[in-house]
Amino acid sequence: MCRTDQAHEPSEEREGDAADAAFTSLLEDSAEELYDQAPCGYLSTLMDGTIAKINKTLLDWLGLERSQVLGRKRFTDLLTVGGKLYHETHFAPLLQMRGEVSGIALDLKADKQRMPVLVTSKVKVSEDGEPLLIRTSIFDARDRRAYEAELLRGRQAAEEARRQAEADRERLQEAxxxxxxxxxxxxxxxxxxxxxxxxxxxxxxxxxxxxxxxxxxxxxxxxxxxxxxxxxxxxxxxxxxxxxxxxxxxxxxxxxxxxxxxxxxxxxxxxxxxxxxxxxxxxxxxxxxxxxxxxxxxxxxxxxxxxxxxxxxxxxxxxxxxxxxxxxxxxxxxxxxxxxxxxxxxxxxxxxxxxxxxxxxxxxxxxxxxxxxxxxxxxxxxxxxxxxxxxxxxxxxxxxxxxxxxxxxxxxxxxxxxxxxxxxxxxx
CATH class of the missing domain: 3.60.40.10 (PPM-type phosphatase domain)
Known part of the structure; x- marks a missing residue:
């Protein structure tokens, strides 16, 4: 019986190794799929801004193919004129000084129209402290912008109502x-x-x-x-x-x-x-x-x-x-x-x-x-x-x-x- 058990040990080890490899492969596929299909946009750029990796969610927002972007465009190419100006004058200097910037409002050129987004970027560094790449997360802010616009309209309407009430009050006082x-x-x-x-x-x-x-x-x-x-x-x-x-x-x-x-x-x-x-x-x-x-x-x-x-x-x-x-x-x-x-x-x-x-x-x-x-x-x-x-x-x-x-x-x-x-x- 001991011999029989010993005979099966190598086979069981091989089966275990295969299972581990399959599980690891599954995790890798799941992680990649999660990255690509995430509800927010992801991209990685070189330190000069050249896009090295981008997920499908962001590509769909932009109306672009992956081949049109990787190695061909920089992150600022995805932004509107105003967004690019703000990135160059505020976002990029802050990122360089701090190594991380969170929740900055910018506008993408999304499929021929402006799309408000919130951008968070972080610089990845090597073991010796050298900057390697920039990882960026982009969140759709259209609902938030619409909400802010509605708040602004409400505030403007309230201010107009206040001015009208003040004018009515003055007319009432005169009368x-x-x-x-x-x-x-x-x-x-x-x-x-x-x-x-x-x-x-x-x-x-x-x-x-x-x-x-x-x-x-x-x-x-x-x-x-x-x-x-x-x-x-x-x-x-x-x-x-x-x-x-x-x-x-x-x-x-x-x-x-x-x-x-x-x-x-x-x-x-x-x-x-x-x-x-x-x-x-x-x-x-x-x-x-x-x-x-x-x-x-x-x-x-x-x-x-x-x-x-x-x-x-x-x-x-x-x-x-x-x-x-x-x-x-x-x-x-x-x-x-x-x-x-x-x-x-x-x-x-x-x-x-x-x-x-x-x-x-x-x-x-x-x-x-x-x-x-x-x-x-x-x-x-x-x-x-x-x-x-x-x-x-x-x-x-x-x-x-x-x-x-x-x-x-x-x-x-x-x-x-x-x-x-x-x-x-x-x-x-």
């Missing part, structure tokens, strides 16, 4: 500014013996405010004035503002009594807005009548902050109108009235609550009525326009603490005698 101006008098009328001043602060450039004021003649040497605040902002508030202004004017021409005028406004708002979308406002309406060197004032308030008087002696006081109800809420509200005189050097100030409800200081506290009175008392009593100018600077100092629209209307009698009354002649 709103024109509309806002139409809700206010373009200028206050000149009244003999009276000085006037006004200011309007818009909290938002893209929303119509609801504050309003006006000053207009009633005939027979009488003048009417009003100032108020419609609840809300935007087009609906602007519609109420417009209705309120014209209602007050029409009512005053019919019967100028302040309570009657506010009552008429209340009836209009209550009847029109009680169902579904209630709208209301606060307002002060007053009458001015000249009397020698001063003006008599008769006013009524509906839920509005009290008017303030800066006196000629440097003091400041509110004209109390407590208990006046909001206009448009109830069918039969109560309105409060008061009377006073504007003497030479006095200024009557009407304002909306955006001023006194501004938030100031680190604690964001309300500015408040007391602060406004103290501010008015601290200003020299030199007329309505000077007081408005001072208040404008005050409002600007509130910054983002002033988050509501603010309207100001000031009426005052000059300290000097009015033009209709001759100044006394001093005796010499």
């Amino acid at each position: 709103l500014a024109v509309l806002q101006q139409n809700l206010l008098p373009s200028e206050l009328p000149a009244i003999p013996g009276l000085e006037t001043g006004s200011y309007y602060h818009t909290a938002s450039p893209v929303q119509l405010g609801g504050d309003f004021y006006d000053l207009f003649p009633l005939g027979s040497d009488r003048w009417a004035f009003f100032l108020g605040d419609v609840c809300g902002k935007g087009p609906r508030a602007a519609a109420v503002t417009s209705l309120t202004r014209y209602t007050l004017r029409a009512a005053a021409l019919h019967d100028p009594d302040p309570v009657t005028v506010l009552t008429t406004l209340n009836t209009v708002l209550h009847e029109r807005y009680t169902s579904g979308d209630p709208r209301y406002c606060t307002a002060i309406f007053g009458l001015l009548e000249p009397d020698n060197d001063h003006f008599n004032v008769h006013l009524a308030s509906g839920g509005h902050p009290s008017a303030l008087i800066q006196r000629a002696d440097g003091t400041a006081e509110y004209l109390p109108t407590p208990g006046g109800m909001l206009i448009g809420i109830l069918p039969h509200p109560e309105f409060r009235t008061t009377r006073t005189q504007l003497l030479p050097g006095d200024t009557l100030l009407l304002y909306t609550d955006g001023l006194t409800e501004a938030r100031i200081g680190p604690e964001r506290e309300l500015y408040g009525d007391d602060a406004l009175r103290a501010f008015a008392a601290g200003q020299p009593p030199v007329g309505p326009q000077a007081l408005i100018t001072a208040l404008t600077a005050l409002i600007a100092g509130f910054g983002d603490g002033l988050d509501d629209d603010t309207a100001l209307l000031a009426l005052g009698v000059p300290a000097a005698f009015p033009a209709s009354v001759p100044a006394p002649v001093s005796e010499t």
Whole structure:
């Protein structure tokens, strides 16, 4: 038996050697086939760029036969003009310095059209460090380029949309500014013996405010004035503002009594807005009548902050109108009235609550009525326009603490005698 086993040993060894050789041959064929049919392009070039080996995938991209390429073309011959320029000025110097370059975007002349690719090259060196050849992998980047192009188009579309939105926003602001101006008098009328001043602060450039004021003649040497605040902002508030202004004017021409005028406004708002979308406002309406060197004032308030008087002696006081109800809420509200005189050097100030409800200081506290009175008392009593100018600077100092629209209307009698009354002649 031992002899039999020994007899078979040489034969088994020969069979094993044959199997190893076949397996090795199979591996070599598989590796070559994998190289040639790989999903990306491969090529090897001499150090001068001459192509020594190239796979079928890359040949198919190029639309060339192997015989047209091997030993006949250099790698740069496969590139577009722009790709060749970039290779010579950037790719090749980097490869020479580093020995390897990865993921560089180039363009091939692929079958008579440009084909975007990503190129990675590495220099193979000998055992003694001498460069032998360059192995290059080329990946199809058409999908990536299409994706990048789509991103670029999307970015450009977004930028165009942003520019269009900005242009639309500017047009909207212009339109709103024109509309806002139409809700206010373009200028206050000149009244003999009276000085006037006004200011309007818009909290938002893209929303119509609801504050309003006006000053207009009633005939027979009488003048009417009003100032108020419609609840809300935007087009609906602007519609109420417009209705309120014209209602007050029409009512005053019919019967100028302040309570009657506010009552008429209340009836209009209550009847029109009680169902579904209630709208209301606060307002002060007053009458001015000249009397020698001063003006008599008769006013009524509906839920509005009290008017303030800066006196000629440097003091400041509110004209109390407590208990006046909001206009448009109830069918039969109560309105409060008061009377006073504007003497030479006095200024009557009407304002909306955006001023006194501004938030100031680190604690964001309300500015408040007391602060406004103290501010008015601290200003020299030199007329309505000077007081408005001072208040404008005050409002600007509130910054983002002033988050509501603010309207100001000031009426005052000059300290000097009015033009209709001759100044006394001093005796010499």
